[in-house]
Amino acid sequence: MATLTINGRPVTAPAAASVLDAALSAGIEIPRLCHHPELSAWGGCRLCLVEVEGQRAPVPACGLAAKEGMVVTTRSERLTALRREVLDFLLSDHPLHCVICDKAGRCDLQRYAYEFGLLDSSHEKEFSRTLYQDDNAFFIRDHQYCISCTRCVRVCDEIVGRPRSKCRSAASALTSPRRSTRRWSRPPAPSAATACRSAPPPPCCRWSGWARGGSGS
Numbered sequence: 722m723a724t725l726t727i728n729g730r731p732v733t734a735p736a737a738a739s740v741l742d743a744a745l746s747a748g749i750e751i752p753r754l755c756h757h758p759e760l761s762a763w764g765g766c767r768l769c770l771v772e773v774e775g776q777r778a779p780v781p782a783c784g785l786a787a788k789e790g791m792v793v794t795t796r797s798e799r800l801t802a803l804r805r806e807v808l809d810f811l812l813s814d815h816p817l818h819c820v821i822c823d824k825a826g827r828c829d830l831q832r833y834a835y836e837f838g839l840l841d842s843s844h845e846k847e848f849s850r851t852l853y854q855d856d857n858a859f860f861i862r863d864h865q866y867c868i869s870c871t872r873c874v875r876v877c878d879e880i881v882g883r884p885r886s887k888c889r890s891a892a893s894a895l896t897s898p899r900r901s902t903r904r905w906s907r908p909p910a911p912s913a914a915t916a917c918r919s920a921p922p923p924p925c926c927r928w929s930g931w932a933r934g935g936s937g938s
């Protein structure tokens with residue numbers, strides 16, 4: 722156990738907890754995109770940057786072990802500017818097609834862009850990923866929408882237990898082939914993941930599909 726101070730509040734964290742875990746368990750929200758509670762920390766998106774007393778540069782909270790006596794700040798003008806810049810760069814390589822995107826309304830990138838006041842990137846748009854594949858029965862993969870959070874890769878490596886090269890069906894910017902309606906306009910239907918032999922099913926597969934009329938997933 723370690724007791725640290727986050728935003729002036731004492732917070733107790735279990736052994737091996739990260740600063741992000743400690744903050745979230747205390748109800749302190751920190752923006753994050755690549756973090757997933759069931760996966761190892763990757764520290765790639767840099768959205769969860771926090772300031773730690775005694776350290777000059779902000780550090781990602783998801784990969785930072787919570788230590789006794791640590792003093793952490795999760796909100797400041799400097800952090801807001803850094804997070805905004807991270808999002809600005811992500812959007813420079815991301816088509817903002819939220820109006821027609823299946824993720825709209827349940828998309829962290831969309832939510833953070835809104836919260837940080839970004840309607841689009843201030844940088845020149847440059848799309849580095851253009852591969853589009855619809856040869857899978859369960860998913861469409863559209864790499865344009867990938868923000869390289871590596872969650873899918875970590876699911877394959879750490880939970881499904883298969884090498885990523887054999888787990889392509891769970892990778893990429895994934896949407897349902899039945900992409901005609903919004904999530905909230907459809908009743909939930911059983912998950913396609915019932916076809917997956919992984920036990921327990923990985924987090925990416927713990928979803929219910931939404932199909933018009935509730936049939937199928």
Ligand code: SF4
Pocket residue numbers: 815816817818819820822823824825826828829830831866
């Ligand atoms: S993935 Fe999110 S941010 Fe990107 S187009 Fe879809 S809803 Fe918008």
Ligand code: SF4
Pocket residue numbers: 866867868869870871872873874892893894895
């Ligand atoms: S395809 Fe994988 S790496 Fe890309 S955004 Fe989706 S989960 Fe993240």
Ligand code: FES
Pocket residue numbers: 752753754755756763764765766767768769770781782783784
């Ligand atoms: S959530 Fe910490 S770097 Fe992405």
